[in-house]
Amino acid sequence: MPIPNEPQIAPKGQRRAGPEIWLIGGAGDVGSRLTSLLLDRTKAAITIISRSDRNSGGQNPDRLCFRTVDIRTKGAARMIPPKALVVNLTEATPPELVAEMVANGCTFLETSASPAYVNALRDGIRGRDVGGVLITCVGMAPGLIDLMAEFIARNEHVNAVDIGIEMGLGRHYGAAATEWFLATAGTNYSLFHNGSLVQTPAGALQRLFVFDASESGRLALGFGFAGREILTGKPAGALSGRRYFVAIDPPLVTRSLSWALSLGLGPWIARNAQWLSRQLSRFPGIGQIRTRMIVEGLCDDGMPTAYARVTTGDQADATATMILATLNTIMSGNVSRVGLATIIDYLTLADSIAALKEILPETRMDISGIETKAS
Structure with missing residues (x-):
């Protein structure tokens, strides 16, 4: 009742x-x-x-x-x-x-x-x-992706980070998640670039990410995500830029969204996010049921100098696992805080990957180019 x-x-x-x-x-x-x-x-x-x-x-x-x-x-x-x-x-x-x-x-x-x-x-x-x-920032994005970025920012040659997230459409996500994605795709967000925040339309920035070494680059669109709280602390606080991008599997969906945004349909998509979510739920799932993430550390000239890649399972399962891992740390009594905190105060990247592998054994991480900054 x-x-x-x-x-x-x-x-x-x-x-x-x-x-x-x-x-x-x-x-x-x-x-x-x-x-x-x-x-x-x-x-x-x-x-x-x-x-x-x-x-x-x-x-x-x-x-x-x-x-x-x-x-x-x-x-x-x-x-x-x-x-x-x-x-x-x-x-x-x-x-x-x-x-x-x-x-x-x-x-x-x-x-x-x-x-x-x-x-x-x-x-x-x-x-x-x-x-x-x-x-x-408890979850995958934000959450795990920001722990990856904080880890990459430790490289002494990293001046900025580009963060890519690929979501598979092999099944339908919850209505709220789909509506959020559509509404965000049609709005501006605050881009941290050259040490300041710049209002940028979603999809205006585009680039290719190699989510797996065996594949060619996949198109990803600039997006707004929470997570700034993590990447304004040390060692990531010295970064001059931080950009989030989203790709959809299959890539045709990413290209179609890019085309729609280039035609100025973003505000219409945002206004009709709920209706569009209902319509999309009527179509069969396409693409993979997996989540892939990459963080590239960029040096002063904008060239990649380090990266971390993670591949795991269904986004909802992975998000639930990250929440569980955070709750377990809290319930263990090893961390006690008051006021404001983020996931970085409770979990390390290694903790997160171990938790994901326990629930989603297909999880794997690939890291290259890490040289820890001197303290």
Whole structure:
């Protein structure tokens, strides 16, 4: 039964033993995979918050429950216990609600790739007296891709980084992820270039990436991603440029999107992202079911001097695995922070690859040209 408009926290005696993990928007693509991983690999009690009228279907009823509620409802933060672990899987969560949860001592993991949304969440915490922590850039992109970039930035010859992400369309992703991609494809983003931010239309920048040494270069389009918080710290803080690019497998889809953007259709795509997402869901999956990423370190003349490449499985599975790895670090008690943090405060690149290989054995990483900067 849906909870009322003024949600109330459960009485203390009714709470479950063990760590409490709350998944906001947890009934979606990534959330369902994360729930399975948490049930199989942790002892945590899990609550899924969703607008969908769902139930656990009898699966681990002692550890899993659903709360049907719109997270935008006034007072929604009160249903989440102080000091709970909260994973946000929807941009519908208001920044002021996030600030309230963090003030109450919650550890809040943010998975959004939208720079504007992530910046709004961080602005709500910055300078505020809080008992918990907001951890941004938890996932694959942002997340793993930024850990790769931070690693490459250690090379003493690296002056800037180019970051490429290829997503396979071998299956349909969740509606929210597809809508986000389409909306982002039709908008401007802040490009960090020559030490400053420049407003740039998505797709205006294009380049080829070699995602696998056995293949030729594939076209990728300039895109906006959250992750600036990671790459403004040392050693990456000295970078003069940071560019994100997206490619779609099969490459024909990337070329088609590039053509549409070149005709000035970006704003129309953004306005109709929801409708386009529904239409695309009616077509069969095409391309590979995999995620590939590359970070190239560029020297002063713009030529590549180092790189890291990662190939792994389905994007939703990989994202859920990265969230799980971050939660496991938090629950181990080895890292304790208050205020603002990013995934880099909890995981290393080596940690992340090990976690991915355990869940997705096809994961592999290829690195070249690393020479660590002197401290």
